[in-house]
Amino acid sequence: MIIEIDNKRYKVIKDYKDAFDKEEFIKKYTSFFYEYDYIVGDIAYSKLRLKGFTKKENKIHNKINDFVNVEKYIEENCAFDCKHFILEKL
Secondary structure (H helix, E strand, C coil), X not given: CEEEECCEEEEXXXXXXXXXXXXXXXXXXXXXXXXXXXXXXXXXXXXEEXXXXXXXXXXXXXXXXXXXXXXXXXXXXXXXXXXXXXXXXX
């Protein structure tokens, strides 16, 4: 699925437990995420939380937002077995 928001296009590359809800995502999305290559959304206690991740080539890349660590982030920082999704900027 491809979505467009603020003239940015994203592809849903993971949608664990049917987590992605376009309307909820649009409510949380801000210009803060423009520079990120990926956005991870996780849902716990009926609340959506977003976090940006980058590719190594991105100028804002660091080890905290490195996409190679996304599964570790989900495992260690999200509620156990929570619904989550990953969007990739096109």
